[in-house]
Amino acid sequence: MVHVFALLIFLGSKPVETEPMLFHNINDCNYHARELVRRYGSLITQRHFAIAYCLPKLVDKEDSEVIIY
Numbered sequence: 394m395v396h397v398f399a400l401l402i403f404l405g406s407k408p409v410e411t412e413p414m415l416f417h418n419i420n421d422c423n424y425h426a427r428e429l430v431r432r433y434g435s436l437i438t439q440r441h442f443a444i445a446y447c448l449p450k451l452v453d454k455e456d457s458e459v460i461i462y
Contacts (some may be wrong), residue, residue, distance in 0.1 A: 395454045398422040398447040400408055402429060415459045416450065424445035 395442075400414040400422050416422040426445035 394451050397450055397452055397459050399450045401448055402445045
């Protein structure tokens with residue numbers, strides 16, 4: 394077992410259903426979270442509101458693919 398950080402993304406109030414992105418380093422996870430929710434333009438409604446954060450998680454090393462930089 395190994396501790397990792399899972400990147401969770403929400404668009405509006407609904408989670409984006411994807412394969413989990415797992416990172417060994419919290420800084421790498423936070424970088425991707427910050428870039429994924431960056432918006433350009435002036436019309437951002439509640440429906441288009443995005444949030445992303447990193448959740449600590451314990452996973453089996455053999456069953457999960459962890460992103461390493």
